[in-house]
Amino acid sequence: MTDLHQRLEDLRDRGLYRRLRIVSGPQGPRIVLDGRPVLLLCSNNYLGLADHPRVREAAADAAMRWGAGAGASRLVSGTMRIHRALEKRLAEFKHADAALLFGSGYLANMGVIGALSGAGQVVFSDELNHASIIDGCRLSRADTFVYRHHDLEHLAWGLEQAGRRAALIVTDSVFSMDGDVAPLVDLVGLARRHDVRLVVDEAHGVGCMGPGGRGAVHAAGLEREVDVVIGTLGKALGSYGAYAACDDDTARWLVNSARSLIFSTAPPPPSVAAALAALELLIEDDHLVERLGGNARVMREALAAEGFDVRGPDTHIIPLIVGDAETTMDLCEMALEDGVFAQGIRPPTVTPGTSRLRLTVMATHTAQELRGAARVLGRAARDAGLTATAQAPHEDHGQPAAA
Ligand SMILES: Cc1ncc(COP(=O)(O)O)c(C=O)c1O
Incomplete structure (x- = not known):
């Protein structure tokens, strides 16, 4: 029998233990x-809708009207x-024929890629x-060609090699740990040229x-x-669950073949009602989206003023790449001591040598809070013996940015 205690100790020794x-x-x-009490700088509750009064009320009301759980798979x-x-509202919002709910983003990727x-x-x-x-790729039993990040030539080469076996290109839209955006126009072009489907995960978009x-x-466009x-x-929409927006045939195919939809209980009514309320809020008024963008700019400027290198995409996800896992967690704890929670992200979530603090701003942060947090992070980086530098994603991905 494997000694789990020993394995846990081993993780601890390598700075990879999670609690x-x-x-x-x-x-x-x-x-x-x-x-x-701390300032939260690592939640995906980007618009602050998870605790918006209308969203909470919708969940509470749904629990009273339809119960706490959905009882079974929707096919049962x-x-x-x-x-x-x-689903109807999501399809309208996304300008798609159909939208199909899944229990979570994890389940949606498993189901869609496999189907x-x-x-x-x-x-x-x-x-x-x-x-x-x-x-999802593993579970599909298809061969997976992993192309280098954003490398369209590599992808095109792989598509040529695969010929008629090529089925699908799949990508994050906004990369979850780096905040950069996939070259979507080019990916659409390649998908059309090679007659393969394109699946885009907008979890952070x-x-x-x-x-x-x-x-x-x-x-x-x-x-x-x-x-x-x-x-x-479960991220900007403040609830839990996920959807696939697509054409009617694809939706009907997913109902007939996406295993994580067929063999899993439908999302609970309170979560669904909460997501619907959040979506209505977004449709009524998108000022929170603008605030999020504004806050991302404030944070990047404040970090730059502290000596962090945050060039790159202008999104709400800002990686401060440190390098090794232990130093990253030291930095995380030091910032926490000063009241700022920016989670350290380590392998296997990111590749070895690129451990980082992954900062996410929210529309509900104030500019003052963000500037204060940047000062805390700058001080922590200097105290940790790092020059306060962080790396723009992928300019030098394998190297520690902090000297
Ligand atoms: C790009 C991406 N896709 C899917 C997921 C999974 O979504 P969920 O948390 O709803 O399972 C995440 C979660 O962080 C994500 O970042």
Whole structure:
């Protein structure tokens, strides 16, 4: 039998041990973490909708009307009206024929990739895609061609090699740990040229960019060009769950073949109603999306003033790449001591040598809070013996940025 205790100690020795921290109260811009008040700089509750009064009320009301749980897979005990209502609204919002709910973004990637590819085929996946895409590729039993990050020549070469076996290109839109945006126009071009489908995961795009917060695909003017757009409800939309927006045939195919939809209980009515309320708020008024963009700029400027190198994309996800895992976690703890929670991200979430603090701003942060946090991070970096530098993503990916 494997000695789990020993393996845990080994993780600790390598600076890779993870533990759960306890949050009291809602996921607002300020939280109480392990009993201590801190500024939250690493939540995906980008618009602050998880604790918006209308979203909370919708969840509470749904719990009273339809219960706490959906009871079974929708193919077994039926689709509740609230699920259908959210799908209809999401399809309108995304300008798609259909939207199909999944239990989570993880499950959506597993289900969609598996349904659109299989043994004997090839899936093309950006090397920095999210773990749920990686796992979806594995579960599909297709061969996976992992192309170098943003490297269209590498991808084109792979597509040529695969010929008729090529099934699918899949990519994050906004990369979750780096905040950069996939070259979507070129990916659409390659997908068309090679007659393969394109699946784009907008987990960090929807609610955060594009007209009305519709995401990076819309920002690039590609709304009818991408075969399946996956989005999550647990990030900017403040709830839990996910959807695939696509044409009618694809939606019906997913109902018939996406295993994570068929063999898993439907999302709970309170989560669905909360996501619907959040979506309505976004449709009524997208000022929170603008605030998020503004806050991202404030944070980048404040970090630059502290000596961090935050050139690169202008999104709400800002990586401060440190290098080794232990130093990263030291930095995280030092910032925490000063009341700023910016989680350290280590392998296997990111490649070895690129451990980082992954900062995410929220629309509900004040500029003053963000500037104060940048000062805390600058001080912590200097105290940790690092010159306060962080790296623009991928300019020198394998190297520690901090001297
Ligand atoms: C790009 C991407 N896709 C999918 C997911 C998974 O979504 P969920 O948390 O809803 O399972 C995440 C989660 O962080 C993500 O970053």
